Amino acid sequence: MLFLTLTLLANIIFSLAENYSSVNDLEIIGETDILQFPGSLEDPGDDFVHLLFLFHISPNSDQEKVKGVTRRLKRHLDRFLFSIFDESTGTPINFIIVTDEKSKIIVHNAINESIGRVLHKKLFYNRIKFVDENWKFPRFKIQYVSYVFFQQKYRKKLDLYREILCPQENVEIPIIDVNEFTTLTKTPVDKSLQGVRIQLSSSVFCPPRYQLDSFYIQFVIVNELPKFIKKMIRLDIDLRLRTDIGLLHDQFSLMNRNEIFGLPKDWPGDWLGLNKIRAWNYLAKVNSSSFSQTGPYQALNSGIVLFDIEKLRTQPDIIAPEYILKLKQEYRYIPMNDQGGYDLIRYKHPEKVYMIPCQYNYMEVFASKDYEPLVLEYHTCLSKPYIQHFAAEDIHANNILVRYKNLLKLSWWCWDPTWHHCY
Template sequence: MELTSIFLFFFINQILSEEVENSDIKEEKEGMLSNLIANITEDTRTEEDKLRDKEEKAKQNAIFEEKIKERYKAIVWEQGDQRQKLVRSELISAGEAQPPSDKYVSLGVIVCNVTIKGMVGGIMRLFAKLIRSIYTYSKGTPIHIVVITDKKSFSIVHSIVVNTIGRFLSETAIASGLNRGLPPWNVLSVFPKTWIEFVELDSITKDNREIINMMKEEYSLNKEDAIDFPISPGPDGTPRVVTLSPKYSQDLFYIGPFYGYEFKKINRLIVVDADVVVKEDLIYLHKYFDEMNEDEIMGVTMDTAGYYSKISKFLDKQSVQLNSTYFRTDDQVKKKGLNTGVVLYNLEKIRNSKLYKELLVYDKIKDIKTEIGLKSETVQIDFQLGDQDYFNLLMWRNPQLFKALPCEWNVQDSPVMVEVKHECKAKAKIHHKHGDIHDNEVFD
C-alpha cells in the first residue's frame, strides 16, 4: 500500500501525561506534533455552500463516469478470439475463484471505484502497466490473476485486462514470427498459461461488515472530502502541502484480514498494489511460501519510506519509561513497520491457524491499539492507511505470524520526505512508485 503526499503519516493528540514525561519523550512528542491535524485549514463554508459543492461534485462525477464508460467500452467477443481462453467473462464470488492447478501462481490485485472522479485517477493506466510487466518478465510460469473489483467498475476493468493482453499477444505474435518462425495463430504456445478471474468486492465484505465498519473508524481519518494541510518545507525551502485522500474510507482497504476465509479454493495468494511494476518472474517470489516456518502465515516487505519510524521510536522509549513491553519483538527489521504493496498470504495456513482465528474478532481488532500502547487516556495515535496499519500493529503484537521478505520485492519510491528512511540497496524485482496512482491522466 502506498505512502505518498496524499496521506497523513499520523498525528498524536496527546502523547503522555505529565507524570511520565521526560526530556526524551518531550523531544519525541514535539517531533510528532509537527503533523497535527490542527494544521489543516479550517472549513469556513456555510451549509448552503457545502450542499452546493456536493451537488456540483455529484454532477461532475456523473460526467466523469460517462466519459470513463465511453473510453473503456465493454468487450464484445468475436468468434475465435484467443483471449476468451485466458479471461473469465463474468464477475464471481471470492469463494468461486480457483487456479486451474497448483502449478499456477495466484496473484491478486484490487481495482475498484474507477468511475469515481478524484478517487484514484491513474489506477487504470497503472493497472494496465502492471499486467504488461507480468508478461514482459515472465519466463513461462503459469499465472492465475484474481482481480477484485466492484460491479460498477467490472466492465471497465475487464476491458482493460482483455485489451492489454490483446496488445501483448499481438506483439508476441509478431516477435514469434520474426524470431522463432511460428505463425501468428500459434502465439499461445509461447505465451505463459494464464487464467484471469474477476471477484466481486461485496462477496468479501458482506459477511465482515461489522468489523470493517469498526476498522474504518480506527484506520481512516476523513470520510468524504480531500483535506489539505501544510507540512515542513522541502529541501530547497519550497512550501509543501499534503492532501489527505478520502479513499481509505472505502471497503477495499479493509479486506486483507479476511482473504483466508473468503478465498476458500486458493491456498497461496500473492497480493500486490495496482501501482507496482513486476520486474522478475513471480515464481521466484512464490518460492518464499516454502521458506515460511510453522507459525508464519504471511510474508511481507518492510516499509522503506520511514512511515512508521517515529511510532516505532516512540514505543521503544515508552517501553523503557513505563517499564512495559509494547513491542513483542526485538527484530529491528520488523520494527521498521511493513508495507502491504506486496504480501504473500498463505491462505491454507491462515485457515488452519488457531491463533489468527482468535485474533480476527471484533474486540481483539478494536483493542489492538490499546494492547500495543498507542491508545489510552493519555495517548492517542491516529492512523490513515486502512488494513496496512492494522497488519503493522498485528506484526508488532504477534511477530511470529509474519515472515520478512527481502526488500527488493517491494522497492518503494516515495515523493514524501521524512526524517528516517530505510532505503533498499538491492535491484528492484518489484518497483512500487507511490504517487503515480493519483495522476488524473486517465484517458491515455
C-alpha cells in the same frame, strides 16, 4: 489483392510464432462472464499461482473526481498487467479480481490490451537486443469476484476495521524528544515541553481515502476462499514487475512453519518516520531507538502481502478486528490504514510475519528524493529491483524531475540503458 495481403500477413505471423517456441505453449484457460461469489472460484490446477488484486471505482464521488481517479487507476492497472505478462517466464497465474460490474469492464479491456501489446512486442520485435530469451507467455485463468458481496455480508465488520485502523478522533501523543518531534512534524516545540502530552488529530495520519472498504476486504476474504487455495499473493496495482511472478511466490518456501504473512518493510521509515510519531506512546514505555528503522519495530508496507491461507485457517482470530483493537490498545498505536494492522500483529507476534526482501518493494518515488545520510543508512535498497512500487506517485506528479524521469522511464539509480531492470 486483399486476399493475397491477408494470406501473406497470416503466413508471417505463423512463421514468427513457429520460430518463437514460447508462444506455441500459449494457453488461456478461460474467464468468467459474471461476477462470482468467492466460494464458487474454480480450481485451475496445483501449479497455478493465486494472485489477488482489487479494482473498484467508488461511485460516491463527484463526476469530475471519478474521472480523475479512473484515469489514475487505469494508468496503474495498464502498467501492472503489462509487466506481469511482459516479465513472464511461464508461471501459470490464477487472477482473482475483486471488482464490480462497471469496473470489471475497465479491467477486462486492460487485460486484452496488455496481452495484445506484449504479443506484438515479443512476436514482431523478438530479434531486438534487449528482449529476454527466457520469456514465455503464461497459462492463466481470470476469475472476477463480487466487491458488493463483501460489502453486504461483512458491512459491520468492515466498518469496525475502518474505525480501528483509520480512527478520526483526536489522540494524545507525548513529546519524548523535542528535536526529533520538530524534525519529523516540521512543528517548532519549546524544549520546556519535553515529556508533556499534547493533543494531535489522528486525521493527519489517516487521510479520508483510507476510509474505503477496498483497504479492509483483504481481512475478510480469507473466510470465503475455497479449500484448494492454500497460498495467495495480494498485490496493489501501483506496481511494476521486473521479474516473473513465480519468483515472488518462491518466497513462500523461505517462510518457516510459524510465519503466516509475508510483507516488505515500508520505505523510507513509513512515510518519513511518521510511524515513530504514531507509536510514541509505546516508545515511552520501551524506550526503543530503532522504532521504524531496522529493528523489530520496522514499519511494514501492505502493497505486497503473502498469505499462507492454510495456516491462517487454523488461527483466524489473529486478523479479527476485536483482536487488532486489543493490540492497538496494548501498544497505544495510531494506525494509518490497513498496514497498521500488520504492524500491530508483528509487534505482538514477530514469529508470524516473514520479511520480504527490499527488492520486491522498491519504492520509486522515494528513490528520486534526497535524504539525509541517517535515513539512507536505514532505507537504501542496493539490490536489483524485482518489483517497483509507485506509491505516492501522484503526490509528486508535478515535480518536474519526476515527470522527466517518468518520460524517460528511468530510475534515478540507472543511467546506462543496457541495464534491463531500469526500464
